[in-house]
Amino acid sequence: MHVPDGFIDAPVSVAAGVFAVGAVAVSLRGARRELDERTAPLAGLVAAFIFAVQMLNFPVAAGTSGHLMGGALAAILVGPYTAVLCLSVVLLLQGIFFADGGLTALGVNITVMGVVTVVVAYGVFRLLTGLLPRTRRSATASAFVAALVSVPASAAAFTLLYWIGGTTDIPIGKVFTAMVGVHVLIGIGEAVITALTVGAVLAVRPDLVHGVSGIAAPLKLRVDGELVDAPAATRDPEPARRSARGFWITGLVSAFLLAGFVSFYASANPDGLERVASDQGFDEKVEEHGAADSPLADYGVGDIANARLSGGLAGVIGVSATVVVGTGVFWVVRRRKEEPGEEAGQAPRDRDQENA
Incomplete structure (x- = not known):
């Protein structure tokens, strides 16, 4: 549901x-509390996975398609503040380099696809994980419902903005x-x-799922037909680091395969917003994208005639x-995290005063 230029007026x-x-x-400030040495690389991976x-x-209906927005997924895996940053990175790169989502509508897209989906889903x-039993199955079911609710909420948010600043006089x-x-x-x-x-992340690394970290009762996994507590973080950090690296590499390879190969088989039908705009007649207000001449516009590499190769390479x-931009941003945010014992916004104490 990338909103193009021309749908919403300038004000x-x-x-x-x-x-x-x-x-x-x-979110930059809030993400400092969510990111650490393990989760900063994971956040970059989540952004790359959402892009892919x-x-x-x-396909969702005759002549209509849809795609993942990712707000729920990001919020559950890395936390709501970091999730807003993940979606912002993805939408910014899509708009600038791939001509997907208008440049003047970037704020609209971040608001509708990033902030609204994250807040509603999380x-x-x-709410659901607080009411249901603390199990992997319940957490997975809660993720399903949260994601389901977040998408029409995002559509309603777009409709509100269109009601206020739509460029076509159509019954709202x-x-x-x-x-x-x-x-x-x-x-x-x-x-x-x-x-x-x-569910897949919970099965292999439940300690990396931010959405269940604040639950008082331990998350339970089903092993050989019996419920057992999810393993706590090991005291020796090196095995955990190796496991996190393996998880990160596996996730990145999956993202490359999805974007580089599986994407060729994606539906070519217009997405939900494009279809509604066409049916209701406000697609005529679409303006040419400012990055239409980008060599990666429309998810293809210019001068490469082979559609499969062009799309896969893009x-x-x-x-x-x-993953480079996202990981860099989250690493910088993590590095600026307040030192233990300092309150937010409080300057570190002078060492001479501390030693006096």
């Missing part, structure tokens, strides 16, 4: 941009019904992808750029 686009900047600023899976449009997930009730209706279907696909991914470049 609302600017307002959404200001809101998005504020959300990113708050967003290339895999899946709130639903924590029709836009709302069409947007939420098709995105409920897309939400089912999002829920399946999110639940499968969260996907690999996108995943590589996302």
Whole structure:
């Protein structure tokens, strides 16, 4: 649901941009509490994985497709603040290099696809995990519901912005019904992808799932038909580091395969927003993308005639750029984390005073 330039007027686009900047600023501060030596590389991997899976449009209805938004997945795996940063990195790179999502609409896209999906999904997930038994199955089911709810919530948020600043005079009730209706279907696909991914991570490294870290009772896994407590972090950090590296490499290879190979088989049908815009007649307001001449525009490499090779190479470049930029951003944020014992915003005490 990448909003192009021309759908939302300039004042609302600017307002959404200001809101998005504020959300990113708050998230930069909040992510310091979520990121550590293990989770900073994981956050970069999550951003790259979301980029890859967003290339895999899946059919949801006759002539309509959808793709993962990723807000729920990112929030559950790495935390809500870091998740907003993950989505912001992905949307920024998609807009600048791949001409996906308008440049003037970047604030709208971060607000709708990043902030709204993350806040709604994480709130639903924590509510459900607080009510249900502390098991892997319950956590996976909660991830499914959270992802399902987050997608139509995002569609409703877009409809609200369109009601305020839409560039076409169309009955907003029709836009709302069409947007939420098709995105409920897309939400089912999002829920399946999110639940499968969260369930897989819980099975191998439950300690890396931020969404269950704050649950008082230990997460339980089913082993040989019996429920046992999920393993706690080992006291020797080296085996954990090796395990995290192996997990990171496996995830990155999966992202490369999805973007570089599987994406060729993605549905070519318009996504939910494009279909609604066409049906309701406000697609005529689409403006040419500012990065339309980019060599990677439309997820293809310019001057390469072979569609499979062009799309696959663009996907690999996108995943590589996302993991490098994302990991770099999260590493810097982690490095700026307050030292233990310091309160947020408090300057470190002078060493001479401390030794006096």
